[in-house]
Amino acid sequence: MSGSLVVVGTGPGKAELMTPATLAALSRATDLVGYGPYLDRIPARGDQCRHASDNRVELDRARLALSLAAAGRQVAVVSGGDPGVFAMAAAVFEAVETGDPAWRSLDIRVEPGVTAMLAAAAEVGAPLGSDFCAISLSDNLKAWTTVERRLKAAAEADFVIALYNPASKARPHQLGQAFELLRKLKAAETPVLFVRAAGTAEAEVVTTTLGAADPSRADMRTLVIVGASTTRQVGRWIYTPRSERGAPS
């Protein structure tokens, strides 16, 4: 049997948010490759090899997975969330582009999943109800000036903004810098949401405003959403009306 590679996402955390298609792809795999905590979400099975790694070596992990598939194994590369959003799918295709030409004829597929911003939005209402963008604040792979340019464009065009990777131990200051930039362009009362561990049993939501937002509330498990000018609170929910004129009467 020839090898194959499927890139999957476990969703935000709870088993009930992993799709049946992803579960089926995992059950067909002989080898699971991924960041340790994501592999830990999948029940162990004696006949499956696990190749766990830390979260800093995405390209190496992708190359290992491709080598295993080229050797005839049925490989699943495991991300959290959706594998195509700030996760492993792009790393796999980068490894294909720059690696063994034989990898281009491998059977490679991607299974979509529930990405963190959708789980975070569902915890609080419907903050992504209008046009929105997703920006990773990590500058491991891009210049900080690029992040600033995108934040500025998103603010000026009044997108709702979902911020992935808002903070890590190595990057404690970037979310504060992002808020500083946004405060010059958006109203102080703009809703800001810190959603930690969205889509898990430990989900925590902090609702605040751009003027008051404390960047130290974010850690690696937090997704931050900055509202558009129309984003508002009703009861205990936050939502963005579909209409740019705000809520209908």
Added chain:
Amino acid sequence: MSGSLVVVGTGPGKAELMTPATLAALSRATDLVGYGPYLDRIPARGDQCRHASDNRVELDRARLALSLAAAGRQVAVVSGGDPGVFAMAAAVFEAVETGDPAWRSLDIRVEPGVTAMLAAAAEVGAPLGSDFCAISLSDNLKAWTTVERRLKAAAEADFVIALYNPASKARPHQLGQAFELLRKLKAAETPVLFVRAAGTAEAEVVTTTLGAADPSRADMRTLVIVGASTTRQVGRWIYTPRSERGAPS
């Protein structure tokens, strides 16, 4: 037993892309409220009432659902994809804001799902591998000048752009106008993807360029993705490298 309302998304179409959490929420419901074709994705059950409607009356549908929940029913409002992305969740909270004050104390929840752009991206590789935005081209609820402002900002800041609702019978010309605008700001060879019926057995992908893209290829079931400057083809896949410097060597 007091009433409740949960807003769910069926995912892009295939049953295997609906989350178990959504399936469980549907199984607890006494009443399903939604656009007819989405309700048709859910197996019929004799003890569940179905309230099907066309796709133009979202606020009326939301008010019906809230009235049923206030009367003690267990209501599921059914969207396609993820209910928080250009779908029913925002309409429900709009109806709460403008409706019976008693609705604010109802038990209302949102279950996240796999939205169309994630399913479309997975069909072709990893085009959303870098910062991206989602824009609805429908001008039923916003001015076309707002759409243009967002397209311009997204192009200038080099986001990958996912276009929802690119065309309908009532709006045949907007995607062509969007391409015209983007052609002034982005390279002609920028990859453009038309993904029809993503995440279903009938999925079809057309890969072209911004210079050559024919807007008449899109219909109501199509999701259009316009690449960033780094979006590229490798083998039969399209992806956007995580790094703004392009693929690593």
